[in-house]
Amino acid sequence: MAEEEVAIARMSHTAFAERMKRPAVILIPLASQEEQGPHAPMGDFLLTERLAEMSARAGDGLCAPTLPFGHADFFRAMAGGIQLRAKTFCLVLEDILSSFLDHGHENLLIFNGHTGNAPLIDQVCRKIRRERGVLIPSLNIWQIIPDSLWTELYGEDAGLVRGHGGEPMTSVDMHLLPELVRHDRIRDPGPRGTVFGLPIKGVSGSRFEGLPVQIPLDCTEVDANGMLGGLASRAGAEKGRTISEHIVGHTARLMRHLVAFDPRHAVTPSSEATGEGENHA
Known part of the structure; x- marks a missing residue:
């Protein structure tokens, strides 16, 4: 028996309407087209797309087509990336969400x-809540990996491997898109320069007297190879499999949890507000 389709892009409108007669959470996958170091494909949306479909299947839901472009000005200095302006991204995301909300x-x-x-x-989600009364939750899929799993996979190096161009995406690429990974081009981050005489720390800019200073740097000013942190040299396909299974499992469980709630009435206040000047003696 063939598996039920979960990708809306491959469904007819009648098949979609039939499926939506049963409760379902619809995943809205968002990602980016940006450098991921000299060894990995720039289309990181390929991973998001694959993981979203796997999660929808495991969570008995559906997934919309992936928006492959994001807000990524930091990576504009490297050719091949595609960046949306903040205003453009917000308008596109609102239109995507409204396309489902308009049909209930x-x-x-x-x-x-x-x-x-x-x-x-x-x-965007706060605007939609104000105007439509609908709560839309969001997952950052690369930030739902627990410390315990990082330690299980990397031991005492768990705090060093994370970062753009390093982990976890290199391992997940090796697992899901092995044909696109150039193992011979893997490079760990090199020495960094300074800005205003202060050490360059990455996306956050720098630090002065141990405290952060936000400075609008480009990725090439942090590292010529786009290795902004992490250790790609510690990556492996089996680690990628474990990380992928965690992301899919966690998302699927959340989908099954959310489907039982009405997004218009999902908040249970902790207590009733009291009027000013009431006597509670």
Whole structure:
């Protein structure tokens, strides 16, 4: 017996309508087209797309087509990337979400594979809540890996392997897209320069007297190879399998949990507000 289709892009409109007669959470996958170091494909949306479909299948839900472009000005210095302006990203995301909400499909879960999208996702979801009364939760899929799993996979190096160009995406690439990984080009981050005489620390800019200073640097100013942190040399396909299984399992469990709730009435207040000046003696 063939598996039921979960990717909306491959469904007819009648098949979609029939499937939505049963409760379902719809994943909204978001990602980016940006450098991931000299060894990995720039289309990191390929991983998000694959993981979203796997999660939808495991969670008895559906997944929308992946938005392959995100807000990624930090990576604009490297050719081949495609960046949306913040305003453009917000408008596109609102249109995507509205396309489902306009038809009464309100059980949505954003499946975000690019951290730079996160603050803009929050803006859009707050706007939709104000205007439509619908709560839309969001997952940053690369930040739902627990410390215990990092330690299990990398031991005492768990705190060193994480970072753009390093882990966890290199291992997941090796697992899901092995034909696209150039093992001979793997490089760990090199020495970094300075800005305003201060050490360059990465996306956050720098630090002065041990405290962060935000400076709008480009990725090439942090590392010429785009290795902004982490150790790609510690990556492996089996680690990628374990990480992928965790992301899919966690997302599927969340989908099964969310489908039981009405997104318009999902908040249970902790207590009743009290009027000013009431006597509680």
